[in-house]
Amino acid sequence: MPKPPIPIAAMIKLMRKSSAERVSRAAAEELAYALQKEGIQIGKRALIFAFHAGRSTVMADDVKMVERERAE
Numbered sequence: 001m002p003k004p005p006i007p008i009a010a011m012i013k014l015m016r017k018s019s020a021e022r023v024s025r026a027a028a029e030e031l032a033y034a035l036q037k038e039g040i041q042i043g044k045r046a047l048i049f050a051f052h053a054g055r056s057t058v059m060a061d062d063v064k065m066v067e068r069e070r071a072e
Contacts, residue, residue: 004032011035042066 004011011028046062053062 004029005036006032008032042070045069 049062
């Protein structure tokens, strides 16, 4: 399996913040891959919002719009 896209230590820290007392390396790696997949989807949608606004740069507000859209 290739190296996870996000540092394992960061994934373990996130899982511990969600009240997990113990986290396996495999679980942290799976979380890294899942977050990468979600991040790519959010980035693609945010880029659509930026293009719609006539920009080639994705701004924080574009990401927030995706977050609001996904909450609906």
